[in-house]
Amino acid sequence: MKIHQLLSHVLTLFAAGSVQAEDWGAYSIVSVSAQSMVLEAVESGTTDGTLVSINKAAGTASQKWTIVPKQDGFFVIKPLHSPALALSAAQGGTKMGTAIVLETDGGKPWQLWAMTKHENGAYSLTPKHAPGLGIDHNGGKQQPGAKIDLWTYNPKDQHLQWFIKPLAGSGVNEAAVDATAKYEPPEIKPEDILPGATKQFRFAQSKIFPGTVRDVTVFIPAQYDGKKPACVYVKTDGFNPREQKMMELMIATGEMPVTVGVNCRRR
Secondary structure, eight states: OOHHHHHHHHHHHHHHTOOOOTTTTEEEEEETTEEEEEEEEGGGOOSTTEEEEEEEOOOOGGGOEEEEEOGGGOEEEEETTOTTEEEEEGGGOOSTTOBEEEEEOOOOGGGOEEEEEOTTSOEEEEETTOTTEEEEEGGGOOSTTOBEEEEEOOTTOGGGOEEEEEOTTOOOOHHHHTOOSOOOOOOOOGGGOOOOEEEEEEEOOOSSSTTOOEEEEEEEOTTOOSSSOOEEEEESSOOOHHHHHHHHHHHHHTSSOSEEEEEEEEO
16 A cells, blocks of 8 residues: 555545544453353443452443553553543452452452463463462352452362453464563664654544534554555644654564554644
8 A cells, every 4th residue: 555545545544534543452351260250340440449250241341441560570450431540459458259340450469360271262361469269250149239359269169260362453372362472672783673653634524513623643653565465553732752762663573563643633
């Protein structure tokens, strides 16, 4: 695809209102013992103490989760519909039966989860503050609303195992989920970092939001030659030159594929 064709395609996407990134990087968390059910924030709650349970998959944001790597191989698990919250053992409880809830993300030990992978591809989730316990699907009950709590960790107990399935747009990032050591970036020479190009234009012909005007900046990496499809990164709060430098570096090291960046901001 030539550069002018790429820009035309991007413009068409904006005009049709088709640029959506809601599910990028999001996962569903499925009980091994009730595989028709997914983990969800009950009633799409957004306050501290919101209960977490299972329900039939409905594609709602309260059933979608982001997984953020932290130090020492631990992860924070956040609901897509309310990313200021984090999956937590209620008030740092350490007893069997402690409810799994959402609490404001504060980096607390009971909001940090170790993820142990099993031969069946599922994971056990154990909290940093109580490593002898794991997130349990109580009794493996198949009904929506079944209790989710902490229970004694047994690697063979399927009630404590969860499939973590990437949603649309999410790659299966085994390396991120299995990470246990400090990340070391690849070595690279400065001359290997190739500068990309930027194209700017103004979009003022929206059929979805008539009368609105947006400034659009498209970053085209030097490695993009139009012969192979490229990934596309879309951002809606404007262009930042630091992001271009970061993308040039990560494309050069191979940490991200050849990616076209599309940045827009409403005037």
